[in-house]
Amino acid sequence: MCTTVHAQSMPKPAPLEERMSHAEFMRLGLDKLSPAQLKALNVWLQTHGERGPSMDDYVPRSARAAGDDMGDADIHSSIVGAFRGWDAYTVFTLANGQHWKVSEDSQMTMRSIDNPKVTLRKGFLGSWLLSVDGSRESVRVSRVK
Incomplete structure (x- = not known):
């Protein structure tokens, strides 16, 4: 008797150039x-x-940055107030009370959007990527509050 086992097909991960800014x-x-x-x-x-x-x-829990121990679930919220883009010094205040700071040397400007929805996704090595509805860009951020 021959038994065939079919592997459950897993979705292919997106290429690197689509997963990072x-x-x-x-x-x-x-x-x-x-x-x-x-x-x-x-x-x-x-x-x-x-x-x-x-x-x-490999990093001791005490040495991790604030916000690195929040699990792997996406975070959905909105930016409080007008959003016009970001630069290396931008801190985003979210409606859920969290504050996130841009953690890469990146800049993006666009027309002003009031209270846009955002999604934060866990990235490589414990990092987080913030994407804003209405923008095709994402930026690496770290939680400050």
């Missing part, structure tokens, strides 16, 4: 990879999964 992609030097090298790196990430140990496994 353009500024982060450039800062990490990934723009210097050839198209073949970038493709190979994305294939490696797909085959090795993203569930391996994170830097949090």
Whole structure:
């Protein structure tokens, strides 16, 4: 008797260039990879999964930055007041009471939006990416309150 086991198909993770901001992609030097090298790196990430140990496994709990121990669930809220973009010094005040600071050398400007909805997603190595409804950009942030 022959038994066939079908693996449950997992969704393919998005390529790196879609998962990180353009500024982060450039800062990490990934723009210097050839198209073949970038493709190979994305294939490696797909085959090795993203569930391996994170830097949090090696960093003592007392040394972690505020906000790094919030789990992996997305955070949905809105920015309080007018949003016109960000630069390296921007602190976002959210309707849920949290405060998040831009943690990369990034800048983006756009027309003013009042109280836009935002989504924060857990990124690589315990980092967080903030995306604003109405903008195609995202920015790496860290929680300050």
